[in-house]
Amino acid sequence: MTSMNEHSENATRIIPASEISQYEFCNVAWEMDRAGVPHSTQSSVRMRRGITKHQKKERQFRYARALSISMVILMAILIITTVLMLAGLV
Numbered sequence: 782m783t784s785m786n787e788h789s790e791n792a793t794r795i796i797p798a799s800e801i802s803q804y805e806f807c808n809v810a811w812e813m814d815r816a817g818v819p820h821s822t823q824s825s826v827r828m829r830r831g832i833t834k835h836q837k838k839e840r841q842f843r844y845a846r847a848l849s850i851s852m853v854i855l856m857a858i859l860i861i862t863t864v865l866m867l868a869g870l871v
Contacts, residue, residue, distance in 0.1 A: 807831060 804811040810828065818824070865871040
């Protein structure tokens, strides 16, 4: 016979979307928060630095994505123009 404690340990935990978002943003901060690590002044400074780093990475990602999309559009224009020129329509 299993005890109530053993049963609750095996139970499926429902994770809210906000917690998934927090984990995706920074899994280390999520793990520390889940473990109950207290927020000290030093950890707050580290947290701000981490947020700044994450924001910088996000800007870099957005720039790279915009650049990639621009390149795809330019390549499509080049291909269409080349096909039209070869067909004698331009």
